[in-house]
Amino acid sequence: MREAYETRLAQIDIALVAMADLVGTAIRNATDALLADDLTMAELVIAGDAEINQLNADVEEISLLIAALEAPMATDLRLVMGAIRISGSLERMGDLAVHIAKQVRLRYPNPSIPAELSDTFRKMGKAAGKIVAQTGEVIATRNTGLADEMNKYDDILDDLHRELFTVVLSDDWAHGVEAAIDVTLLSRFYERFGDHAVSVARRIIQIVTGEPYAK
């Protein structure tokens, strides 16, 4: 009985780490699709979201099962309850990667972003890839010290988002209203991606320390 319980608890962690891995692949591929106007890659990201959604449902089911069959206490209980919110955040991060891929599909065969912004989105994609890799590591290792580094990448995403506004609103912007809206929404997807990653890290800190979740 105890063994089955430990196995189920471990299953939650395995599913959450798998979700973080898949979300990492999704955001990297979505960025590649965006930078190369690659429709095949975009379709791959869109199709891949079903697996992330399935894992989200799995985490919920396992959590319900543990809560129903066992009486988890302290850290285990916080893990079971926290896992539901963590998998919700990871699922949403997958959705944001899909939003980026769908934008590529919508504009294809035209480019989704003007060439002068390639570098900005390359940096965003890199920071987003790093932050979700650390999300997976924090879940797997409970090394909450990584949270500070994650905040750093989140700040990078926020700064790039602000910088992009400056470009779009400058008198030099020559790409019109539609492109301005496109790149603003795309940039917002990366910025929100970072916010969700940070909220997962905060949840893990809560699970480990028992301190209330500070938003």
Added chain:
Amino acid sequence: MREAYETRLAQIDIALVAMADLVGTAIRNATDALLADDLTMAELVIAGDAEINQLNADVEEISLLIAALEAPMATDLRLVMGAIRISGSLERMGDLAVHIAKQVRLRYPNPSIPAELSDTFRKMGKAAGKIVAQTGEVIATRNTGLADEMNKYDDILDDLHRELFTVVLSDDWAHGVEAAIDVTLLSRFYERFGDHAVSVARRIIQIVTGEPYAK
């Protein structure tokens, strides 16, 4: 013991309904602030978010308490676990109202939206107010039949969001790139607000019926 347990379960419902009420006030006030360029009203919405966040934390604490002290089964268990995701959605809806209010504050004393879009945002505010009122009612009454009507209001929000794109991207748009981005983001906040309301209704259906949550 049993009595205390029932009291705690009821507390979750009371907190969730209170959250829906506060979120309803927030989105109505945010829309009023937007339509009237009313800074005082915008500040009210921004300040009011703390209470919604506190209730979110309360729901989580009560849920943890019930799961730790009792062994809830079936519907009760689904309520305890589902409440965590429902309060997360309501908290996010409050954030979206705050995003609208902050946009009013950012542009004040200038108007946040061109006069020709007042009617669109008035309709969005009305649909958002209706949908969150129904969210509260579904939580309070478990009348899952309301879900269909909620989908109707969500469709209205989606349609208005699409309509707005048409306006912003038409050759007649005379307000420039910044205003185009502003109204697109504002419109997206209302559209996301509707999505979260619908996801709460689906959760309630899951709690009542035990059927898996369909996204």
